[in-house]
Amino acid sequence: MPISYGQAILLGLLQGFSELFPVSSLGHSVILPRLLGWNIHQNDSYFITFLVATHLATALVLLGFFWRDWLRILRGLGRSLRDREIAEDDTDAKLGWLLVVGTIPAGILGLLLEHKLRSIFASAQSAALFLMVNGVLLFLAEALRRRAPQPQHGDPDGRIARRVSWRDAVGVGTLQAGALIPGISRSGVTMGGGLLVGLSNEDAARFAFLLATPIIGAAAALKLPELFGSQGNGVRGPALVGAICSAVTAYLAVRFLMRFFETNRLTPFAAYCLAAGLACTLYFLV
Amino acid sequence: MERGRLLVWLAVLVGLALIVLAVVYWAEPAKSLPSWLPGHEAGSNHHHVKHGIASFLVGLACLVFAWFRSAGPRPGRATA
Numbered sequence: 001m002p003i004s005y006g007q008a009i010l011l012g013l014l015q016g017f018s019e020l021f022p023v024s025s026l027g028h029s030v031i032l033p034r035l036l037g038w039n040i041h042q043n044d045s046y047f048i049t050f051l052v053a054t055h056l057a058t059a060l061v062l063l064g065f066f067w068r069d070w071l072r073i074l075r076g077l078g079r080s081l082r083d084r085e086i087a088e089d090d091t092d093a094k095l096g097w098l099l100v101v102g103t104i105p106a107g108i109l110g111l112l113l114e115h116k117l118r119s120i121f122a123s124a125q126s127a128a129l130f131l132m133v134n135g136v137l138l139f140l141a142e143a144l145r146r147r148a149p150q151p152q153h154g155d156p157d158g159r160i161a162r163r164v165s166w167r168d169a170v171g172v173g174t175l176q177a178g179a180l181i182p183g184i185s186r187s188g189v190t191m192g193g194g195l196l197v198g199l200s201n202e203d204a205a206r207f208a209f210l211l212a213t214p215i216i217g218a219a220a221a222l223k224l225p226e227l228f229g230s231q232g233n234g235v236r237g238p239a240l241v242g243a244i245c246s247a248v249t250a251y252l253a254v255r256f257l258m259r260f261f262e263t264n265r266l267t268p269f270a271a272y273c274l275a276a277g278l279a280c281t282l283y284f285l286v
Numbered sequence: 287m288e289r290g291r292l293l294v295w296l297a298v299l300v301g302l303a304l305i306v307l308a309v310v311y312w313a314e315p316a317k318s319l320p321s322w323l324p325g326h327e328a329g330s331n332h333h334h335v336k337h338g339i340a341s342f343l344v345g346l347a348c349l350v351f352a353w354f355r356s357a358g359p360r361p362g363r364a365t366a
Contacts, residue, residue, distance in 0.1 A: 081353070084354055084356075084357030086354075104343060107343060111336040112336065112337070112340060222336075
């Protein structure tokens with residue numbers, strides 16, 4: 001069996017946490033097997049199939065966690081299409097179109113560049129280096145943010161819809177494509193982008209999770225045939241176990257982070273990325 | 287023709303062209319694609335499904351843009 005059940009449990013638990021924490025799940029999935037001496041590489045077809053299952057689980061957890069928001073957003077999108085306008089007071093419609101506008105560039109870049117970037121930056125060494133870069137980006141986002149963290153009142157989706165412009169949504173959405181490089185975190189760059197356009201940490205995290213749901217879900221759905229096709233032979237059992245573990249930790253992570261960012265910053269995650277990236281780089285050099 | 291209407295027609299044309307292009311990507315193998323199109327590869331039977339999805343999404347976005355832009359002014363209602 002290419003991935004044992006023990007490895008699947010560990011990788012699944014790690015995936016769920018690290019996909020939503022701004023620390024790069026892909027980077028960790030590349031670095032951990034190398035650190036533990038496992039014969040698993042990120043370009044192995046069975047490993048990609050395994051990752052599809054864990055990503056799908058994470059997307060479903062995100063969808064479930066924010067299901068009320070998604071319902072309101074979908075109704076808002078429908079309303080605006082029917083009326084052929086985005087009414088000024090319709091924050092659900094505005095947020096929905098911000099998510100669409102933010103998802104399109106990330107989706108296109110992902111579709112066109114994923115394979116190339118995956119093969120260029122496949123090594124654990126480069127993932128460790130980019131983990132440090134991720135740490136620097138998170139530090140910079142906190143340093144360059146437009147407003148200090150403060151307690152937020154009222155409807156968070158309304159705050160996001162009012163604060164984020166169409167151009168901001170394109171910019172923040174495009175940043176997600178950075179996560180195609182192992183070591184760069186999708187939620188990290190989108191949260192950082194959110195801070196730069198003037199969102200609070202709490203709202204930036206919320207916007208990042210909403211933006212991540214369609215991208216992670218679509219990427220996983222696109223590769224789902226591989227899981228059920230011949231490529232999934234021998235890896236479906238571990239993939240299912242990994243997906244369940246991933247779902248559990250993803251749920252815990254999103255619950256924790258939504259509370260954490262009410263009063264806290266990205267700084268601890270930036271410090272972790274720098275320290276872990278540096279330690280792994282030195283370890284791989286020796 | 288006023289600039290707004292021109293933009294709407296342009297978005298519709300580009301949108302439809304991109305959706306047709308998406309169908310071409312899905313239906314034709316890389317060897318059969320026109321040589322000027324990204325993804326053309328002589329002798330390759332690979333179907334560029336992802337190129338097709340990307341093309342379809344941008345085409346759809348153009349049509350949605352045209353849908354909103356072509357709506358007439360609504361008295362008494364503010365627009366974003």
